[in-house]
Amino acid sequence: MAVTTMIGARIHRREDPRLVSGHGRFIDDMTRPHMAFMTVVRSPYAHAKIRSIDASEAKKAPGVHAVYTYADFKDHITGGVPVTAAFVAEKKYVPNQFPIAHDEVVYQGEPVAVVLANESGQAADAALLVKVDYEPLAAVMDIEKAMEKGSPTVHLGAPDNIGWDLTYSPDSPEAFKEAEVVVKERILQQRLFPIAMEGRGVVAEYDGYDKHLTLWTSTQIPHFVRLFVGTACGLAESQVRVIAGPDVGGGFGSKIRPYVEEYLAVIASKLSSRPVKWIEGRSENLVATTHGRGQIFDIEVGAKKDGTLVALKVTQYIDLGGYQGVFGAFQAVACLLSGGAYRWKHIAARTVGVLTNKTSTDPYRGAGRPEATHLVERAIDLVAREIGMDPVELRRKNFATEFPFTNNFGLVYDSGNYGGTLDKALELANYKDLRREQEALRKQGRYLGIGLSTWIEICGLGPSAATAPAAGVALVESSQVRIHPTGGVSVYVGTHSHGQSHDTTFAQIVADTLGVPYDSIEMHHGDTAEGPAMGYGTYGSRSLAVGGMSIRMSCLKVVDKAKKLAAHILEADEADVVFDQGRFHVKGSPEKAKALGEIAFASYGAGLPEGMEQGLEAVSYFDPPNFTWPFGAHICVVEVDPETGAVDMRKYIAVDDCGNVINPMVVEGQLHGGIVQGIAQALFEEVVYDDESGQLRTGTLTDYLVPTANEIPELVLASTVTPSPSNALGVKGIGEAGTIASSAAVINAICDALAPFGIKHVDMPASPDRLWKQIQQAREHSNGERGARK
Amino acid sequence: MKHKVATTVNGSKHEHEVEPRLLLVHYLRDVLGLTGTHIGCDTSQCGACTILVDGKAVKSCTMFAVQAEGRSLTTIEGMAKDGELHPLQQAFWDEHGLQCGYCTPGFIMAAAYLLDQNPNPTEDEIRRGLEGNLCRCTGYVNIVKSVQAAAKTMGGAHAKPAESQSAVRGS
Numbered sequence: 022m023a024v025t026t027m028i029g030a031r032i033h034r035r036e037d038p039r040l041v042s043g044h045g046r047f048i049d050d051m052t053r054p055h056m057a058f059m060t061v062v063r064s065p066y067a068h069a070k071i072r073s074i075d076a077s078e079a080k081k082a083p084g085v086h087a088v089y090t091y092a093d094f095k096d097h098i099t100g101g102v103p104v105t106a107a108f109v110a111e112k113k114y115v116p117n118q119f120p121i122a123h124d125e126v127v128y129q130g131e132p133v134a135v136v137l138a139n140e141s142g143q144a145a146d147a148a149l150l151v152k153v154d155y156e157p158l159a160a161v162m163d164i165e166k167a168m169e170k171g172s173p174t175v176h177l178g179a180p181d182n183i184g185w186d187l188t189y190s191p192d193s194p195e196a197f198k199e200a201e202v203v204v205k206e207r208i209l210q211q212r213l214f215p216i217a218m219e220g221r222g223v224v225a226e227y228d229g230y231d232k233h234l235t236l237w238t239s240t241q242i243p244h245f246v247r248l249f250v251g252t253a254c255g256l257a258e259s260q261v262r263v264i265a266g267p268d269v270g271g272g273f274g275s276k277i278r279p280y281v282e283e284y285l286a287v288i289a290s291k292l293s294s295r296p297v298k299w300i301e302g303r304s305e306n307l308v309a310t311t312h313g314r315g316q317i318f319d320i321e322v323g324a325k326k327d328g329t330l331v332a333l334k335v336t337q338y339i340d341l342g343g344y345q346g347v348f349g350a351f352q353a354v355a356c357l358l359s360g361g362a363y364r365w366k367h368i369a370a371r372t373v374g375v376l377t378n379k380t381s382t383d384p385y386r387g388a389g390r391p392e393a394t395h396l397v398e399r400a401i402d403l404v405a406r407e408i409g410m411d412p413v414e415l416r417r418k419n420f421a422t423e424f425p426f427t428n429n430f431g432l433v434y435d436s437g438n439y440g441g442t443l444d445k446a447l448e449l450a451n452y453k454d455l456r457r458e459q460e461a462l463r464k465q466g467r468y469l470g471i472g473l474s475t476w477i478e479i480c481g482l483g484p485s486a487a488t489a490p491a492a493g494v495a496l497v498e499s500s501q502v503r504i505h506p507t508g509g510v511s512v513y514v515g516t517h518s519h520g521q522s523h524d525t526t527f528a529q530i531v532a533d534t535l536g537v538p539y540d541s542i543e544m545h546h547g548d549t550a551e552g553p554a555m556g557y558g559t560y561g562s563r564s565l566a567v568g569g570m571s572i573r574m575s576c577l578k579v580v581d582k583a584k585k586l587a588a589h590i591l592e593a594d595e596a597d598v599v600f601d602q603g604r605f606h607v608k609g610s611p612e613k614a615k616a617l618g619e620i621a622f623a624s625y626g627a628g629l630p631e632g633m634e635q636g637l638e639a640v641s642y643f644d645p646p647n648f649t650w651p652f653g654a655h656i657c658v659v660e661v662d663p664e665t666g667a668v669d670m671r672k673y674i675a676v677d678d679c680g681n682v683i684n685p686m687v688v689e690g691q692l693h694g695g696i697v698q699g700i701a702q703a704l705f706e707e708v709v710y711d712d713e714s715g716q717l718r719t720g721t722l723t724d725y726l727v728p729t730a731n732e733i734p735e736l737v738l739a740s741t742v743t744p745s746p747s748n749a750l751g752v753k754g755i756g757e758a759g760t761i762a763s764s765a766a767v768i769n770a771i772c773d774a775l776a777p778f779g780i781k782h783v784d785m786p787a788s789p790d791r792l793w794k795q796i797q798q799a800r801e802h803s804n805g806e807r808g809a810r811k
Numbered sequence: 812m813k814h815k816v817a818t819t820v821n822g823s824k825h826e827h828e829v830e831p832r833l834l835l836v837h838y839l840r841d842v843l844g845l846t847g848t849h850i851g852c853d854t855s856q857c858g859a860c861t862i863l864v865d866g867k868a869v870k871s872c873t874m875f876a877v878q879a880e881g882r883s884l885t886t887i888e889g890m891a892k893d894g895e896l897h898p899l900q901q902a903f904w905d906e907h908g909l910q911c912g913y914c915t916p917g918f919i920m921a922a923a924y925l926l927d928q929n930p931n932p933t934e935d936e937i938r939r940g941l942e943g944n945l946c947r948c949t950g951y952v953n954i955v956k957s958v959q960a961a962a963k964t965m966g967g968a969h970a971k972p973a974e975s976q977s978a979v980r981g982s
Contacts, residue, residue, distance in 0.1 A: 033904060040912030041900040043847020043887035047913065050846035142832070218851045218859060218913040218947050270849075270913030271947050303852035520911030520948045686907050690953060694910065697950030722856035722945075730938040730951035759950075 048222035064126035067715025084143035127343035130308025160715030184374030196367030200323025212708035219270020242558030269519035278347035313385020315340035346383030361397035398765035470774025481566030481649035508618025515556020516568035536603025562754030578639035653677035666793030695759020703767035821889025838876035858944030868924035887916035908957030910948035
């Protein structure tokens with residue numbers, strides 16, 4: 022075998038020269054001859070009937086080619102946007118989402134018409150002239166009110182607003198009998214905007230003569246777009262080429278589904294016989310692209326006074342929006358991971374999906390796993406507070422320590438060393454000194470808080486045995502490796518890279534597995550016209566553990582064939598041929614070696630062994646035996662000013678374990694960004710709708726605080742390495758880890774800081790305003806108590 | 812009615828008739844074909860469209876093209892000279908200062924102005940100097956390191972060297 026020289030090395034990214042010099046190729050950079058620009062006319066109402074649409078003025082506006090409404094699309098699109106079959110088996114109500122509204126709109130931003138014009142400004146101008154006569158209806162905005170009997174419904178005529186209601190594991194009063202203390206809390210997960218820096222966009226070019234569609238789109242899942250959008254628009258996959266990007270400016274889960282504008286642009290191109298381009302503006306993005314989180318958790322925790330965790334009861338309510346998200350139900354995984362890194366006798370869990378007149382929620386970085394971490398890490402701290410135990414000791418006492426570890430829902434954690442990452446984090450933080458400093462500062466009326474998050478996650482989605490029944494699709498991954506006659510290597514993979522650095526890290530794997538120069542390898546992804554028939558895309562921290570493994574498999578198949586041919590050329594028995602660093606030789610005669618490139622050249626020529634076909638290339642589909650289970654320990658240190666409610670983050674330490682590492686520079690980058698997205702949820706970000714009118718109140722980036730460099734503290738990273746037994750590379754995944762871990766660490770730190778006020782729980786975002794009010798209430802409460810005692 | 816606008820962009824002279832409402836960023840992208848300047852919002856928050864106007868960092872969505880009359884503009888495409896990356900571009904590459912790369916041109920242009928004004932900034936000055944730009948991938952950690960590294964190669968006398976973030980690695 023090749024020795025490992027590239028795997029584990031800090032290789033600088035091959036993606037970067039074009040991106041730092043302004044030569045990236047993003048969707049808005051794409052132009053085609055005779056292209057028309059599409060503007061989408063969207064509902065300003067959260068819920069309304071459409072009485073009529075008058076496009077006569079718009080059609081007369083300068084540069085306008087056409088205005089299309091439901092009536093134009095209805096015979097060209099079959100069905101609607103797909104919703105994954107299960108994740109949650111007991112779906113009650115799944116309203117069909119046709120890509121454009123017919124006679125009712127159910128969220129602000131739902132498309133009602135599209136305008137095509139020569140220039141984007143002309144299309145935008147004409148869109149203002151489309152007269153839509155709406156009859157506003159009661160908007161259902163609050164998920165608790167939406168669940169009440171007699172609530173208005175999100176869709177007229179619907180039975181109720183319940184999308185699903187599933188109990189994974191029933192409540193057990195028995196289980197709580199052993200508990201000596203019981204703590205209850207309601208934990209909110211506010212709605213978030215994903216905000217990839219590049220919004221979405223589409224260029225659809227339908228060729229009516231060849232009956233062929235080329236669709237450029239800013240997506241994480243080109244093959245699924247081809248499958249779902251193409252099929253719904255009456256085209257076979259062989260007639261459709263989808264190109265993601267070619268460069269895609271971030272995704273964070275918001276680009277993992279087929280979107281209505283893709284269907285609309287395809288049919289608009291077909292109807293107008295022009296290439297059609299649609300580019301999402303940012304304010305449009307905030308209503309048209311899916312949101313994340315939007316959940317309420319009611320939890321009840323039972324423990325013994327010595328800190329032994331006994332029982333947990335979790336009820337999750339998810340704000341689905343007007344239509345169920347394509348992968349929205351995946352977020353119910355929060356229930357299955359609600360036990361975190363700990364041993365529990367019993368966990369009861371129920372998930373309820375509730376429709377509201379808002380934009381759909383769908384996975385956003387971490388999807389279900391940040392929520393699980395947040396609730397269980399809060400639960401641990403609440404119990405620690407209740408019994409007066411150090412939260413570090415409570416964690417240690419209850420960690421799963423034997424691996425593989427089967428959790429209460431039958432999920433098998435592949436490997437772990439939870440105490441190991443915790444020890445390292447405590448050491449880096451000087452935990453004991455911090456506690457002493459906290460004590461001293463409290464005497465001065467200053468409030469330091471130390472928060473822990475000993476997180477786990479499920480990733481590497483995922484084994485077909487689990488994902489096919491759960492998602493309706495087997496989330497395996499494909500690859501193709503080609504050795505050209507002169508030795509160059511082309512690699513195609515079904516995952517997609519939009520910042521994850523796959524072109525670099527996957528080439529590192531290929532270089533080591535084939536023993537060829539890194540620079541001789543060309544990586545390809547994101548174009549359905551190339552490589553294997555199906556690709557499964559990028560989400561769920563899966564690309565390396567599934568896609569990387571698939572590439573390795575294809576490389577090994579190529580080596581296997583090359584070895585047979587090498588034996589033939591070297592006139593030796595195959596069993597005596599050794600493959601070492603890209604060269605084949607007969608045992609004991611390393612001086613007479615044949616390079617892989619030489620074998621490749623021979624493979625396309627004459628004189629092959631009996632029965633061997635020409636060529637040196639292979640296709641593989643990797644179906645992992647299990648998910649992978651990264652973990653880690655984060656410590657956040659904050660000081661809260663009780664007079665202003667301001668949080669000063671003094672330190673953030675993250676010790677993470679994602680198994681073997683291909684490129685530590687890339688892993689650190691993923692952690693940085695992920696941690697900051699979780700900090701952003703904890704402190705800054707919140708999507709706010711007006712409960713009465715249904716209007717989005719955070720409708721531009723002026724109203725929604727995406728943190729800048731100025732809001733973010735220094736991050737201290739470290740790691741341990743516990744290889745995954747689930748794949749031969751021993752890798753796990755790191756794309757979402759930071760976000761999964763960090764919100765809990767921050768909020769635990771704030772609650773710890775405010776313990777002297779008797780504050781046990783703080784919701785997100787922990788804005789100065791929210792904290793100041795909570796501190797004031799706590800002070801009034803304690804003054805009142807003192808008053809009462811007098 | 813269209814108006815004439817004459818500018819120098821990355822050293823080349825251009826003259827066009829444009830609509831008065833055309834934003835400078837659209838002029839650069841759609842008229843001149845310089846698509847390295849990106850658009851990430853519609854309220855001037857994100858800074859992806861930052862360029863230099865007579866040497867000063869400007870969000871090009873905040874100017875009309877006609878306001879650039881007679882000005883000298885530098886975009887990300889004008890930063891590399893004779894096939895050599897600008898030290899900031901090199902530093903972003905070296906320090907992994909980008910992931911998806913969409914915000915990167917704006918950060919590099921904003922940082923160019925920052926270092927022009929203050930060749931030897933502290934970390935705090937860098938963070939404050941870049942607060943007009945948003946990045947969603949990097950958490951800003953390696954962007955700050957990139958600017959520190961560029962300051963060093965560009966000759967800032969006391970620029971702090973970029974330190975490795977990870978104090979400890981391996982088990």
